[in-house]
Amino acid sequence: MTSETSHGPSEDWMDLPETAELIHDQHAVATAYDEMAAAINRDWAGTEPLVLPVMLGGLVPAGQLLPRLLFSLQLESIHATRYGGGTRGGELNWVARPRSSLKGRSVLLIDDILDEGLTLKALVKYCHEEGAARVGTAVLVRKKRDKAPAIEADYYGLEVPDRYVFGCGMDLYEYHRQLPAIYAI
Numbered sequence: 062m063t064s065e066t067s068h069g070p071s072e073d074w075m076d077l078p079e080t081a082e083l084i085h086d087q088h089a090v091a092t093a094y095d096e097m098a099a100a101i102n103r104d105w106a107g108t109e110p111l112v113l114p115v116m117l118g119g120l121v122p123a124g125q126l127l128p129r130l131l132f133s134l135q136l137e138s139i140h141a142t143r144y145g146g147g148t149r150g151g152e153l154n155w156v157a158r159p160r161s162s163l164k165g166r167s168v169l170l171i172d173d174i175l176d177e178g179l180t181l182k183a184l185v186k187y188c189h190e191e192g193a194a195r196v197g198t199a200v201l202v203r204k205k206r207d208k209a210p211a212i213e214a215d216y217y218g219l220e221v222p223d224r225y226v227f228g229c230g231m232d233l234y235e236y237h238r239q240l241p242a243i244y245a246i
């Protein structure tokens with residue numbers, strides 16, 4: 062393994078738009094995951110939850126948080142999208158619901174970003190309607206907007222300005238989800 066691969070990619074290949082601005086670097090993101098995981102470990106140990114990354118963006122934060130969670134859990138996913146490949150939200154479109162029954166379960170949703178909060182609000186409602194006993198929400202970033210989101214997340218790692226952000230699961234026209242830091246255009 063070269064030193065470059067062990068410390069993450071260099072920035073040479075990234076080909077970011079000229080207007081992209083770094084908002085949170087890789088180190089800040091890693092610290093945020095540590096802090097979120099510590100809080101979730103404190104609150105969810107012993108509940109044997111069903112953890113549901115909200116696809117697609119929730120895949121990356123879930124992949125980072127899961128190895129930090131020190132209790133027994135099951136993993137599935139839930140897939141709904143409101144932005145498609147664009148930068149403006151619309152109606153929520155369902156792609157896939159969890160395969161297992163949520164009845165009586167503790168369910169923890171993991172997503173990349175809370176913006177208007179409409180996606181998370183709809184998914185929390187869905188989980189309750191399916192009979193979940195407890196529904197928790199964890200997002201890597203919360204966008205600072207003038208208007209409060211439709212729902213707050215139980216856990217968030219970092220705040221971002223009211224701009225379109227990408228990296229750490231969040232796409233820019235369906236690219237750049239794998240970037241280890243957070244950028245804005």
Ligand SMILES: O=P(O)(O)OC[C@H]1O[C@H](OP(=O)(O)OP(=O)(O)O)[C@H](O)[C@@H]1O
Pocket residue numbers: 115116117118119141142143144145150172173174175176177178179180181231232
């Ligand atoms: O708080 P909101 O304004 O509802 O926005 C947040 C949602 O937007 C993004 O999903 P998107 O619809 O872009 O799908 P993706 O996960 O495939 O990127 C993100 O992953 C959240 O799920």
Ligand SMILES: Nc1nc2[nH]cnc2c(=O)[nH]1
Pocket residue numbers: 144174175176177224225226227231232233
């Ligand atoms: N990639 C990305 N997805 C979002 N979904 C809601 N807001 C955003 C955002 O700022 N960036």
